[in-house]
Amino acid sequence: MKYVPLYLAAVLLLCLAPMPYGYFTLVRILSTVVFGIYAYRCFLAKKEGLTWVFVTLALLFQPFAKVGLGRTVWNVIDVIVAIGLIALFFWEWNKSKIVENKNAPIPPIDTIKTENTEDNRIEFKLEGKLAPKELIYVASEEDKALADLFESNPEVFEGWGQMIGFHIVYLPLLMKRLADKNVLRYRAPYLSDTELASTTIGNDFLLQYLEHPGDRGHIKHGFIRTEDIHRGGDGKDKAINRFYPLSSNSTEPIADQLHRIGKQISLEKSQQERLLERKVDSWDDWGDGTDNGADDHFNSQIREENTDDLIEEVKERIAKLRQRGISQYILEQLIHPDDRLSRLVITKDYRILLPDYNDMEIRMEPLVKAVYLLFLNHPEGIMFKCLPDYRQELAQIYVKLKPYGMSDRVLQSIEDVTNPLLNSINEKCARIRGAFVGQFDDHMAKHYYIDGLRGEAKKISLPRNLVVWE
Helix, strand or coil: CCCHHHHHHHHHHHCCCCCCHHHHHHHHHHHHHHHHHHHHHHHHCCCHHHHHHHHHHHHHHCCCCCCCCCHHHHHHHHHHHHHHHHHHHHHHHHHHHHHHHHHCCCCCHHHCCCCCCCCCEEEEEHHHCCCCCEEEEEECCCCHHHHHHHHHCHHHHHHHHHHHCCEEECHHHHHHHCCCHHHHHHHCCCCCHHHHHCCCCCCCHHHHHECCHHHHHHCCEEEEEEEEEEECCCCCEEEEEEEEECCCCCCCCHHHHHHHHHHHHHHHHHHCCCCCCCCCCCCCCCCCCCCCHHHCCCCCCCCCCCHHHHCHHHHHHHHHHHHCCCCHHHHHHHCCCCCCCCCEEECCCCCEEECCCCCEEECCCHHHHHHHHHHHCCCCCECHHHHHHHHHHHHHHHHHHCCCCCCHHHHHHHHHHCCCCCCHHHHHHHHHHHHHHCCCCHHHHCCCCEECCCCCCEEECCCHHHEEEC
């Protein structure tokens, strides 16, 4: 099919000359067959627009129920269709050259020359830091052929990335893959369906984090990766990213370019150890070393149990992101949650709703919900050592949630949760945190759950003008 568009274009242009009637019939038959084949190929490729174009042309040229438009109109149609076929030939030819490049045999490593590894270090603000195993395609100008290859054959780059131990991220395609409302809305629960559908991103997104905007001119199109973090002259931490140019216009085949980049990364990593920043939690010295029970060990998240283990929904989301080769960090850079807080509505039947987050409902077990409502009733906060003073109030709240009486087991649970020497209150606070963080990002969820420093009153920081009791 490679040269068929050119042959058919020539046949159509010959229709402008005085030809025998049988020639025009033959042209109709050939055109119907060719356009039918192209319609079928576009249908298989899920190119709906082109499918309908070729179906229409096949119906227009079919010889069985001829469309009588007059010779002048048909001549105009023949010329327009011929020009379109010629354009189609050159588009397919250009695309085939790119695919040939990526399928070209890879020469031995020793025959490939690497770039000067000292010239590709570019300083970014720390917000531009990538995950250690990510290569992100960035471009300050468009390389349409390369972009088409990313869109139509992403497995080419994904397979290469797996060979060199990196996730390859192409931002426009990433946003299409993140079209799952559950993923996007977790980061920004206030977005409407229309806003979710219109969320897009370009290949120049990360260039906004360049420490020196003049470096933008050196980044036409290629991959970047974070190599290390260092302290800048202004006292702020900076990310050093390595840049690797990639171009469809290069005389070097794309397969060779990718192989050279992989070798260059390997050399750079062997020449310089990465600087790993690890935050080490230290234990504070609290007075005489006595154990003050729940308050000394307070954490709104249960020790040794992270939210991924606590809330199955979060675990599934993170797993999906990892399967797609997306780190949590780059996701945070793509979708910036703001401080757009929702009202918190406690309905007459004690349901917890967030109407400004698309009517989200927060579900909790009765005793966990009773603890939450207790703290919601006290904006000043509650010291854990004073919990016994709130035992009766907690019981009264629980009865409103479960009006059919309390069993001995429930009474014991209420006593345990108000005993500052036990860990029950910490577990309930962790469940409360999990109920919110399981629905949307902690950046906003932290305003809704119980939190506070050790030795101080624990409280819900949400402004009380946003709390509505029906």
